Amino acid sequence: MKILSLDVSGNYSSISLLNGDEVTSFTQTHERKDRPDWDTLFANIEFDSQNDFDNLSAIAFARGPGSYTALRITASFLKAIAEVKNLPLIAVSSLESIAKEASHWIDKSEAKILVTIAADATESYFCGFKKNSNGIEVINEESVMQMEALSEFLTDENCYFAGTGWPLELKNSTNFLSQALGSAEPVALIAKEKLETNEIFLPENANPIYLKTPEYKKS
CATH class of the missing domain: 3.30.420.200 (Nucleotidyltransferase; domain 5)
Structure with missing residues (x-):
């Protein structure tokens, strides 16, 4: 099983490629308006966006809650790829x-x-x-x-x-797990568990979750 996952729901951009039991990951912290482009993320895990989508079992992404713009752009970008490549698209709660x-x-x-x-x-x-x-x-x-x-x-x-x-x-607090901040790797692990249930994950159903309406969207 091979799953490409992305998490750009916070002040970071993270990408992982799960291949069997091995996971290759890259995470970059930044201001929300300074995200790296897709090609930069792909390059950091040696993922060939021209050919490697054909070898995937599924795509997954952190659906939010988080940055409205980043979640919307990510979902739209991956939905298009999943539709063209006929791949399951799994939206995982951030x-x-x-x-x-x-x-x-x-x-x-x-x-x-x-x-x-x-x-x-x-x-x-x-x-x-x-x-x-x-x-x-x-x-x-x-x-x-x-x-x-x-x-x-x-x-x-x-x-x-x-x-x-x-x-x-x-x-x-000694019970505060400061190491757990979010990344694409747990998104891939959860997606693998979901895919193993044989549930169908249609791209049109993989939508962001915002919980709050952005200020500029309020009437």
């Missing part, structure tokens, strides 16, 4: 991909993982997950939460925390 990455840093076989992504100075995208023998399971719907409300979770010693949208005092 919050779930961070939880997947965080789970690798937890020694316990079962654990609760709370994930946030910064939306603005006062709000964050939020979702809770459970690590168990089946992998990562969602335990509540993705939502937008005020920073004050997120502070209430910090006293729960049974939770692990990951992501960029937590109050500053969380950084002192």
Whole structure:
């Protein structure tokens, strides 16, 4: 199984190529308006965009929540390729991909993982997950939460925390998994699990998730 995955939902651009059990990845941090072009990303994992799409089993991308413009452009770009190449296109929650990455840093076989992504100075995208023998399971719907409300979770010693949208005092917690920030690699791993279920992933159904309406889109 060979899966190309992309995550450009935050202040970084990340690309991975999963080939069997091996994953080749590249991630570059930057300001949201300074993203590298597609050819630069492809080149950093030695992916030939002229020929290698024909050898893929699927394409996957982080669907958000995150940067509105980056998510929309990525989805449109990959939908076109998936349609032409007749490939499954798998949209993976950005919050779930961070939880997947965080789970690798937890020694316990079962654990609760709370994930946030910064939306603005006062709000964050939020979702809770459970690590168990089946992998990562969602335990509540993705939502937008005020920073004050997120502070209430910090006293729960049974939770692990990951992501960029937590109050500053969380950084002192021993349960804060600062290494798990999001990348294309967990997107590929989740996509592989989804593809193994034999579910059909049509490109037209692979849509971004914003949760918040961008200011310029509001009436």
